Amino acid sequence: MIFLFYELAIEGVGARFVELMNWDFSDPLHVDGAGILSSVSLGPTAAVPEPPVWVLFAGGLGVLCRARRQRH
Amino acid sequence: MHRITPARLLVMFSGAFLLAGNASAYVLQRVQLDYNGPAGATAHAVDTVSVPPESALHTINANIAGGFGSAVGSVGTFGDLGVQAYLHGLGRLTSQISIYSDEFVNPFSSPRHAQSRFVVDGGSLWMIAGNGSTLDFSLL
Numbered sequence: 001m002i003f004l005f006y007e008l009a010i011e012g013v014g015a016r017f018v019e020l021m022n023w024d025f026s027d028p029l030h031v032d033g034a035g036i037l038s039s040v041s042l043g044p045t046a047a048v049p050e051p052p053v054w055v056l057f058a059g060g061l062g063v064l065c066r067a068r069r070q071r072h
Numbered sequence: 073m074h075r076i077t078p079a080r081l082l083v084m085f086s087g088a089f090l091l092a093g094n095a096s097a098y099v100l101q102r103v104q105l106d107y108n109g110p111a112g113a114t115a116h117a118v119d120t121v122s123v124p125p126e127s128a129l130h131t132i133n134a135n136i137a138g139g140f141g142s143a144v145g146s147v148g149t150f151g152d153l154g155v156q157a158y159l160h161g162l163g164r165l166t167s168q169i170s171i172y173s174d175e176f177v178n179p180f181s182s183p184r185h186a187q188s189r190f191v192v193d194g195g196s197l198w199m200i201a202g203n204g205s206t207l208d209f210s211l212l
Contacts (some may be wrong), residue, residue, distance in 0.1 A: 001177055002186050007170040008153060009210045015200030022141075023167075023207065024156040026193040031131060031148030034153075035190060038150035040176050042184040059082045 006036065097175035099123045102168075103134040103145040103155075109163030114139065121147075143167050154193070 012021045100122040107115040117134040135144040143157035143165060151171050159165045178184050199207045 001118050001174050004173045004176065004186075005171065006154065007168065007210075008150075009166070009168045010155065010157070010197075010208065011164065011166045011201070012159045012204055012207045014159055015163045015204035018089075018160075018161055018202070018205060019200040020158060021159040021165075021199045021201055021205070021207060022157060023195070023197045023209070024154075025195040026152070026191075028133070028144050029152030030193070031146050031154050032150040033148065033150075033152050033171050033191070033193075035144055035148055035150035035152030036188045037173060037175075039109070039190070040179060040186060040188045042180065042186055045183050047187045052081040053109035061164070 002040075004036070004040065081197045092180060097123075097173075098127060099171075099173045099175055100133055101129065101147045101151065101171050103132055103147055104166075104168045105134050105136045105143045105145055105157075106168075107136060107140055107143070109140050109161065113138075113163065116141070141165065146168055147171065152190070159204070 005016060010025065012023065014021055059066050091175050100120070101116065102113050102120045105115075105117045105162070107113070112168065114138040115138055117136045119132040119134040121129055121132050123129055128150045131146060133146040139161065140163055141158040141160045143155070145153070145155040148151045148167060151173075153169045153171070155167045155169060157165055157167050176186070178186075195208060197207055199205065
């Protein structure tokens with residue numbers, strides 16, 4: 001389950017005197033467009049960088065050689 | 073080797089139903105406008121839609137107006153939102169819109185990156201006021 005939450009909060013406080021204070025965010029008279037809830041999509045996760053195969057192979061071979069040398 | 077008998081099948085299916093539980097989603101959209109002025113003047117408006125108990129989302133809208141100014145906020149069916157407010161006098165005017173949804177699930181067997189896009193259709197913040205006046209914006 002995916003929990004999605006977003007919130008917009010704008011607060012104006014007028015102290016002493018207010019000559020002008022107003023705000024707007026998008027258009028409250030036109031909210032029938034494509035919103036966040038209609039465009040949620042799931043994509044592949046970002047690839048985790050891994051060492052190349054030949055590095056892993058060489059490392060394993062080195063460990064084996066070292067173990068064999070210590071045995072003799 | 074155990075034989076598959078009708079009684080065993082019944083127990084298996086009953087257990088499966090008990091483990092499955094209910095598949096339900098909850099969506100809440102809310103607009104809240106508040107004004108608190110000097111000498112106890114207040115104005116308050118809230119509009120909310122939530123599924124369930126309602127069967128479907130719909131556009132919600134709240135507005136307040138008075139000598140202090142006015143404010144209007146609305147949310148569309150798909151979470152599109154807008155707000156507009158004017159404060160002409162002293163006091164605290166707050167517009168808050170929140171959306172919560174858990175209706176989306178990841179049907180894949182591996183973790184996925186969830187993303188969404190939205191358009192902010194313009195906006196502005198204007199203030200010419202005395203010392204101690206503030207205008208705070210937060211989108212999270």
